[in-house]
Amino acid sequence: MKSKPLQPAVSAQGIATSKASSSLTGQTSMAAYGALGLALLHGIAGLSILIISSWFIAISAIAPLGFNYVIPAVVIRGLALLRIASGYTTMWLGHKDLLTRIAKARLAVFEQLAAKRLESKAWTVEALANHTEQLASAFIAWVSPLASFMLLMTGLLLTGYFINVPGYGFFIALAIVWLVISVVTAVYGLKAVASSAEAELEFRQQSATFFQASSLWHLKSKTVKGLFNAPSTQRVQDAQLKEQALVSKAMWLFQGGVFTLVALVVLTANTAAYFVPLALITPMVLLAAPDWASATFSSVVKLAKWRHSKAELHAMHTQPLPLLNAHKPSMSLSLTGFIAKERNLPAVNMQFEALGLNVIKGYSGCGKSSVLQAICGLLPFEGRRSIDNVATPQGMLEKWIYVEQQPIILAGTIKLNLDPAASGISEDAMHNVLARVGLQHLTTLAEWVGKGGRALSGGEGKRLALARALLAMPDVLLIDEPFEGLDYEAQQRVAEVINESAHSRLVIVATHVVPAALQSNTTFSLDEKVIRVNLPPVFILN
Ligand SMILES: Nc1ncnc2c1ncn2[C@@H]1O[C@H](COP(=O)(O)OP(=O)(O)OP(=O)(O)O)[C@@H](O)[C@H]1O
Numbered sequence: 001m002k003s004k005p006l007q008p009a010v011s012a013q014g015i016a017t018s019k020a021s022s023s024l025t026g027q028t029s030m031a032a033y034g035a036l037g038l039a040l041l042h043g044i045a046g047l048s049i050l051i052i053s054s055w056f057i058a059i060s061a062i063a064p065l066g067f068n069y070v071i072p073a074v075v076i077r078g079l080a081l082l083r084i085a086s087g088y089t090t091m092w093l094g095h096k097d098l099l100t101r102i103a104k105a106r107l108a109v110f111e112q113l114a115a116k117r118l119e120s121k122a123w124t125v126e127a128l129a130n131h132t133e134q135l136a137s138a139f140i141a142w143v144s145p146l147a148s149f150m151l152l153m154t155g156l157l158l159t160g161y162f163i164n165v166p167g168y169g170f171f172i173a174l175a176i177v178w179l180v181i182s183v184v185t186a187v188y189g190l191k192a193v194a195s196s197a198e199a200e201l202e203f204r205q206q207s208a209t210f211f212q213a214s215s216l217w218h219l220k221s222k223t224v225k226g227l228f229n230a231p232s233t234q235r236v237q238d239a240q241l242k243e244q245a246l247v248s249k250a251m252w253l254f255q256g257g258v259f260t261l262v263a264l265v266v267l268t269a270n271t272a273a274y275f276v277p278l279a280l281i282t283p284m285v286l287l288a289a290p291d292w293a294s295a296t297f298s299s300v301v302k303l304a305k306w307r308h309s310k311a312e313l314h315a316m317h318t319q320p321l322p323l324l325n326a327h328k329p330s331m332s333l334s335l336t337g338f339i340a341k342e343r344n345l346p347a348v349n350m351q352f353e354a355l356g357l358n359v360i361k362g363y364s365g366c367g368k369s370s371v372l373q374a375i376c377g378l379l380p381f382e383g384r385r386s387i388d389n390v391a392t393p394q395g396m397l398e399k400w401i402y403v404e405q406q407p408i409i410l411a412g413t414i415k416l417n418l419d420p421a422a423s424g425i426s427e428d429a430m431h432n433v434l435a436r437v438g439l440q441h442l443t444t445l446a447e448w449v450g451k452g453g454r455a456l457s458g459g460e461g462k463r464l465a466l467a468r469a470l471l472a473m474p475d476v477l478l479i480d481e482p483f484e485g486l487d488y489e490a491q492q493r494v495a496e497v498i499n500e501s502a503h504s505r506l507v508i509v510a511t512h513v514v515p516a517a518l519q520s521n522t523t524f525s526l527d528e529k530v531i532r533v534n535l536p537p538v539f540i541l542n
Helices: 011-025 030-062 070-113 121-136 138-162 169-219 234-268 271-275 277-293 295-315 368-376 414-418 427-436 458-471 488-501
Strands: 116-118 318-320 332-340 348-353 356-361 381-387 400-403 476-480 506-510 522-525
Touching: 030 070, 030 138, 030 277, 070 116, 070 121, 070 138, 116 121, 121 138, 121 169, 121 295, 138 169, 138 277, 138 295, 169 234, 169 277, 169 295, 234 277, 234 295, 277 295, 332 368, 348 356, 348 506, 348 522, 356 368, 368 381, 368 400, 368 476, 368 506, 400 458, 414 427, 414 458, 427 458, 458 476, 458 488, 488 506
Parallel strands: 356 506, 356 522, 400 476, 476 506
Antiparallel strands: 116 318, 332 348, 332 381
């Protein structure tokens, strides 16, 4: 019989992933451009106030009779109002843009995680909580402040040059001082940011371990650190303080540089300059420089954070888990030299008929769950997995459903738990399957279970997960320890449901417990059937 080749159904997801990757940084919105424009206006207004007021103070001392003081005063007041208004509006628009971007970046991360296995949950939480925020806040954190500073500095240099401000060369010196300090801050900033991110990730991992061990807290062990003591935030604090110290150092250095330049202006000025109103502009602008330029050093560190987060998000600590087209065996499923990757377990050879019930037995830890998870593709495998003699590539097989040993109960209604894909399963079908697995007492499908709702017992959870799998009409059903924690009656009942399900599909059950009612075609014992084989490279037949 000619078999249909298995097609990885990942191309659409691949496109989604590349789109998601570009939307991680987010498209520049009108709000972002508006915020940037207003930030520039804010800076220009500030610098203009500084230049005009410096000139105004100087001219006031030597102004001839009849000099109109009102006009410059009104201009300065007007600029001050413009500065305040643009300052507030830029904050408003910037935050509006930030919130939209955070939502988009988080969505993009979720899209990138689809069809992937997470290597570290702590990293994923970090990515969702922290890195997305760093990426999304780019505009208000560093683009806007740095762009506005650059524009002001350029404006200052051009104005100084064209209106021939005495001591104009000191503006160039100021720009050089700022540039050198910024570059040094950026280099050290990257290091500081990496170590602070590492400390935060470690704290998140320790917190997860600490809370997971809550049922052991009463033991009050003093020897196992981290398990019984709340994780210390010391390393995170130290790392954050280092970042702040870096910014403070940059600010102090800049302040020192500015004072030196002012001293040089005074020392090098000739007496004629005392009678030139424009001459006051240079020392005034220099003295005010720490006010309008110092904030950029914290922006430089934020730029380093942004770079770090961007690199982290693009590295994605995940492994691809491609989804392969639905494929129901019509003859057999065979496993040759087969084992879950990186589990350090012996390889197995097994052959299953396309219909019927098969049991895998074996001592605890021999690899029963690993084999089931690798069969459906939840774990990458080594060796060969062939459906109707056609080797399949790595990946999850659509409609090959694995029922976990520790069932996953979603925080939601029973209905959601039974039909998470909202595929339109009727309520009658749900009640029917619940009754078959002995959960007829869960009468209200709208009842909330899982986190924040009715806590199901271990045995109830197991049967709910089995009911969910049965309702999904799987092509192949892989069930991990379905009888664990069930009373005798419930075991027999579940065994009958599994027997019935195996009339129309391949069912493989990994179990220590074999109820009398379970009618299996074949029983594999991993204790005996372990075989090490040398395989030729995996090939895929068309
Ligand atoms: N994520 C993992 N990484 C590395 N090794 C793992 C991982 N999960 C399980 N193992 C190891 O793989 C081996 C097989 O585990 P598996 O859960 O498949 O056994 P099992 O036969 O189903 O056990 P049980 O009957 O107790 O459920 C064990 O030695 C286990 O420590």
